Amino acid sequence: MSKAKFLSIRLQTSTKQILTVSKAILKKQISRYPAFLEDFEQRFARYTDKQYGLSFCNGTSAIEASMFAANIGEGDEVIVPSCTFHASIDPILNLGATPVFADVDQSFTICPVDIAKKITPRTKAIVVVHLFGIPANMGSILEVIKGRNITLIEDASHAHGARWGDRLCGGIGDFGAFSLQGSKTVAGGEGGIVVTNDFSDYIRMSMWGHFNRHAELFSKIDADEFYFTGVGYKRRMHPISALLADADLDHLESVNQIKRKYASILDRELAEIKGIEVAKPSPEAVRGSFYQGYPIRVTRENVSAEQAITALKSVGIAAIPYPFALHHKLPVYTDKVFRQALIRQQPVENVTPSPFLLPVTENLKEQLLLLSPKYLISLDKKSLKQLKNTLKSL
Numbered sequence: 001m002s003k004a005k006f007l008s009i010r011l012q013t014s015t016k017q018i019l020t021v022s023k024a025i026l027k028k029q030i031s032r033y034p035a036f037l038e039d040f041e042q043r044f045a046r047y048t049d050k051q052y053g054l055s056f057c058n059g060t061s062a063i064e065a066s067m068f069a070a071n072i073g074e075g076d077e078v079i080v081p082s083c084t085f086h087a088s089i090d091p092i093l094n095l096g097a098t099p100v101f102a103d104v105d106q107s108f109t110i111c112p113v114d115i116a117k118k119i120t121p122r123t124k125a126i127v128v129v130h131l132f133g134i135p136a137n138m139g140s141i142l143e144v145i146k147g148r149n150i151t152l153i154e155d156a157s158h159a160h161g162a163r164w165g166d167r168l169c170g171g172i173g174d175f176g177a178f179s180l181q182g183s184k185t186v187a188g189g190e191g192g193i194v195v196t197n198d199f200s201d202y203i204r205m206s207m208w209g210h211f212n213r214h215a216e217l218f219s220k221i222d223a224d225e226f227y228f229t230g231v232g233y234k235r236r237m238h239p240i241s242a243l244l245a246d247a248d249l250d251h252l253e254s255v256n257q258i259k260r261k262y263a264s265i266l267d268r269e270l271a272e273i274k275g276i277e278v279a280k281p282s283p284e285a286v287r288g289s290f291y292q293g294y295p296i297r298v299t300r301e302n303v304s305a306e307q308a309i310t311a312l313k314s315v316g317i318a319a320i321p322y323p324f325a326l327h328h329k330l331p332v333y334t335d336k337v338f339r340q341a342l343i344r345q346q347p348v349e350n351v352t353p354s355p356f357l358l359p360v361t362e363n364l365k366e367q368l369l370l371l372s373p374k375y376l377i378s379l380d381k382k383s384l385k386q387l388k389n390t391l392k393s394l
């Protein structure tokens, strides 16, 4: 039944996309800022309960625009999980700042206790990633940064429609950045968007990637001189992408409801298997988007996630390994010379390669597997039984 509903949503969405895109092509509204692109930005901002929304060519640029607006630069530290896609981290380097890696906790998202340990007088911002659509512990994170001058950036690229209590993920921090890349639940093909409540941050982000769009507003944020520098970056989203993403937004909550239903069945049924762990987010966390599928941790002794994946595949159950690098172990973070060669603007004395100890993240790399997202759209009793039996027999 859910699968039929899901397919019907897909059909409605594609039909709307074909019609709106065709109309835009006929009207030659295929570049710059047609009204429907601005409508999408405002709709997305309203959806997350923020005042301003600004689209970008991808999620990576959306994250970097937030960091630029937050004035992150040389000498600053930004706390970030290593357990993420590199796009949450690379913009920190690109702006000349230093990523400081924090471990994750049993929710597979950044650990508030470890954040507290990593804060120094140089901490300028924290990037919280709601990985796989699992909301990070926003209550504790807000508590940790309370009274401190630290910018909170949410990377909600995996978490469209996920909630912390009654607040949308991406709508809680100073900035909420979303990828709208083609495999995301709100998909523009390629694209990204940032939401914020701060007008001057909104305009600064525009300066960074929307050449000439808001130049008449620069004087309002005391950045008038920027216009005359001649700098004019274009990192804007293709208008067609806005139309594609807008149609997905119509049905986001219905899609999330279907996936939540199956995720909660898996949570309940798999939690009882010895040597298998599922994510344990805080009770306030309501998952959304479910990017990349349903995560399972194999903690049984002498059994790796890789072995579990092979066993699952042998009975026709689709699963993939944890798809990210252990970023804190990459040469750009561990090798000064390599780092300086890559990031020319960073003087070597400011680079502090650290032996980051992230035990949970490192274990996850070995233990985590992702069950195909298709099991969050339809999971019959027979398949569930087979899944459980396979995991029990590892």
Ligand SMILES: Cc1ncc(COP(=O)(O)O)c(C=O)c1O
Pocket (backbone or CB within 6 Å): 058, 059, 060, 061, 084, 085, 087, 088, 129, 155, 157, 158, 179, 180, 181, 191, 192
């Ligand atoms: C956690 C995370 N953040 C940011 C991004 C960047 O998005 P994009 O590919 O649109 O640049 C991704 C992409 O998948 C992601 O997984």
